[in-house]
Amino acid sequence: MDRIRIVGGNELHGVIPISGAKNAALPLMIASLLTDDTLTLENVPHLADVEQLSRILGNHGVDISVNGRRERQGESYARTIHFTCRNIVDTTAPYELVSKMRASFWVIGPLLAREGKARVSLPGGCAIGTRPVDLFIEGLQALSANIEIDGGYVNATAPAGGLIGARYTFPKVSVGATHVLMMAATLANGTTVLGNAAREPEVADLANCLNAMGAKITGQGTATITIEGVRSLSGARHRVLPDRIETGTYAMAVAMTGGDVILEDTDMALLDTALEAIRRAGAEITPTNSGIRVVRNGAGIKPVDIVTDPFPGFPTDLQAQFMGLMTKSNGVSHITETIFENRFMHVQELARLGAKISLSGQTAKIEGVSRLKGAPVMATDLRASVSLVIAGLAAEGETMVSRVYHLDRGFERLEEKLTRCGAHVERVSD
Ligand code: UD1
Numbered sequence: 001m002d003r004i005r006i007v008g009g010n011e012l013h014g015v016i017p018i019s020g021a022k023n024a025a026l027p028l029m030i031a032s033l034l035t036d037d038t039l040t041l042e043n044v045p046h047l048a049d050v051e052q053l054s055r056i057l058g059n060h061g062v063d064i065s066v067n068g069r070r071e072r073q074g075e076s077y078a079r080t081i082h083f084t085c086r087n088i089v090d091t092t093a094p095y096e097l098v099s100k101m102r103a104s105f106w107v108i109g110p111l112l113a114r115e116g117k118a119r120v121s122l123p124g125g126c127a128i129g130t131r132p133v134d135l136f137i138e139g140l141q142a143l144s145a146n147i148e149i150d151g152g153y154v155n156a157t158a159p160a161g162g163l164i165g166a167r168y169t170f171p172k173v174s175v176g177a178t179h180v181l182m183m184a185a186t187l188a189n190g191t192t193v194l195g196n197a198a199r200e201p202e203v204a205d206l207a208n209c210l211n212a213m214g215a216k217i218t219g220q221g222t223a224t225i226t227i228e229g230v231r232s233l234s235g236a237r238h239r240v241l242p243d244r245i246e247t248g249t250y251a252m253a254v255a256m257t258g259g260d261v262i263l264e265d266t267d268m269a270l271l272d273t274a275l276e277a278i279r280r281a282g283a284e285i286t287p288t289n290s291g292i293r294v295v296r297n298g299a300g301i302k303p304v305d306i307v308t309d310p311f312p313g314f315p316t317d318l319q320a321q322f323m324g325l326m327t328k329s330n331g332v333s334h335i336t337e338t339i340f341e342n343r344f345m346h347v348q349e350l351a352r353l354g355a356k357i358s359l360s361g362q363t364a365k366i367e368g369v370s371r372l373k374g375a376p377v378m379a380t381d382l383r384a385s386v387s388l389v390i391a392g393l394a395a396e397g398e399t400m401v402s403r404v405y406h407l408d409r410g411f412e413r414l415e416e417k418l419t420r421c422g423a424h425v426e427r428v429s430d
Contacts, residue, residue: 002408004401004415006392007424008374011259014421016250018266018291019045019412020078020240023317024202026103027179028209028240029053032062032083033110034183035213037235043078044240045412048405049101056097056104060111061089084235088115095121095152102176105133108156109180112145113187116158122149135170135177142168143181143188163188165229169195173310178203178225185227186215194225200311201270205241212236244270246411247292248318249386251275252325253418254294255283255301256394261421264291273314274322280304281325303331303368308339320346320387327355328394329368336363346384349377353391353399374399379406386411393423400428 020043029050032039044050054064062085091111098104098121111118122133133154137147140156144164148155165188170177178198183206185192197203199221207220213236216228247266254261255278268275268287275285275292281304283296303326308316316339326333327350337343344364347357352375356367374397379385385406392399401407404427407414415425 001402001430002404003428003430004389004404004407005426005428006374006389006399006401008372008393008395008397008399010257010393010422010424012254012257012261012418012421012423013259015262015264016417016421017264018242018247018250019043021045021202021205021243021245022047022049022410023175023245024205025050025240026053027106027183027202027206028238029057029083030106030110031183031206031210031213032057033060033085033088033107034114034186035233035235036086038082038084039213039235040080040082040237042080042237042239044081045243046079047410047412048408049103049410052101053104056093056107057083059090059097060093060107061085061087091115091118093118093120098123105136106176106180108136108140108154109184112140112156112158113163113184116162118156120154120156122152122154135172135174136180139168139170139177139181140184142166143184143192161189165190165192165227167193167195170197173198175200175203179206182207182217182225182227183210185229186210186217186233188227188229190229192227192229194227195223197223197225198310199223201241201244209236209238212238242266242270245315245317245383247271248274248278248315249321249390249411250417251278251283251285251292251294252318252321253390253393255281255296256325256328256390257423258296259421260293260295262288262291262293266291268292271315273312274318277304277306277314277322281329301325301329301368303329303333305334307336310339316340316343317383319343320384321390323347323357323364323366324350324387324390326366327353327357327369327372327391329366331368333366333368334363335366338362345380346387349380349384349388350391352377353395355391371396373397376400376402379403382406382410386414389414389425393418
């Protein structure tokens with residue numbers, strides 16, 4: 001199994017191209033189930049999760065062809081992929097596939113809307129919390145779906161004439177349930193109004209793509225989304241928006257090591273709250289023509305308290321990385337996680353590098369230390385694993401991160417992007 005070896009101590013200087021957002025690409029790919037025409041997505045990142053979802057979509061009858069690559073310095077960083085689902089050949093998403101990636105549960109929305117039925121395995125537990133699917137079920141029931149749970153599967157059927165538009169207010173903000181309800185409502189009879197909807201940029205990206213396919217959605221990016229049902233959707237061409245989590249991760253890496261890096265093909269507006277926290281920690285952040293410049297020279301890292309929240313709050317997907325940064329601050333900081341109940345697994349691993357962190361409920365107290373020391377550490381989930389990379393970049397000596405497959409789910413060419421900026425990072429295959 002691959003591991004990542006980091007020798008810490010180098011500043012980062014150079015340019016890092018930011019990939020298309022994994023969390024936008026996945027629902028956009030799933031939207032291809034809604035039409036018999038071709039949906040072309042540009043700027044799709046090359047990631048294990050994208051490959052896994054491609055296998056799942058293939059199972060439902062989606063034909064997938066990759067025919068364009070964006071080349072940069074001899075490497076391809078993004079792909080243009082065509083998704084065509086002439087017919088849905090199978091409305092069942094089996095446990096073997098869904099259990100590998102939670103987002104694959106989201107196929108329930110388009111399958112139900114287009115075919116009137118879907119049988120989708122419950123996603124099962126997940127390392128960062130229990131992550132139930134009650135909101136999906138309640139929301140689809142509001143659109144008049146009949147839902148039964150049997151043998152670990154959700155069996156959903158639409159009324160004879162199709163789903164029926166309705167007003168539904170989420171009791172809790174959920175990105176996934178907003179994606180699914182929005183997709184299902186595009187082909188429903190009548191109008192759906194979703195209240196307390198997720199405002200994440202990836203939700204707006206999906207809505208914009210669905211509108212390009214002929215849907216009638218307004219209010220995306222706000223807490224109230226209105227979807228007027230249409231009879232059918234057509235194909236479209238859509239560019240996946242930049243990955244704000246990857247952007248924030250590399251900005252934190254520069255804040256950690258010091259240096260001067262341009263994050264290219266990204267947009268500050270996607271992550272205002274996180275960038276403000278990095279600024280308060282001591283980095284200078286300015287817009288450039290095509291992205292963001294992050295600089296930290298001289299002064300050390302200042303302690304900053306954060307609380308994770310749904311967008312536009314501080315993203316839970318950057319919490320672990322920010323904790324990595326705070327391990328070397330010159331004071332005491334507090335990080336409170338409000339989205340997932342078990343998202344502190346990186347604490348023990350950061351401690352192996354010499355970090356001083358104590359947990360009390362959902363809040364971590366981080367006492368900054370002047371030096372971290374390299375050690376063998378284990379990646380526990382996608383975002384936690386990259387916090388270990390950030391800490392390793394600033395630790396003395398060698399840090400060896402095992403279980404790298406977590407990183408490969410969400411970070412395209414991580415070691416290359418960092419190495420080009422002067423870091424000592426390499427993949428070791430056993
Ligand atoms: C998405 C992102 C993930 C990010 C998360 C929160 C993708 C592929 N994943 O995950 O990276 O960390 O948003 O920004 O886009 N919940 C329920 N019942 C439900 C659904 C959710 O209680 O039916 C809870 C969850 O357990 C969690 C909270 O709602 O506590 C938010 O989860 P949600 O926004 O749904 O996360 P995901 O869409 O799974």
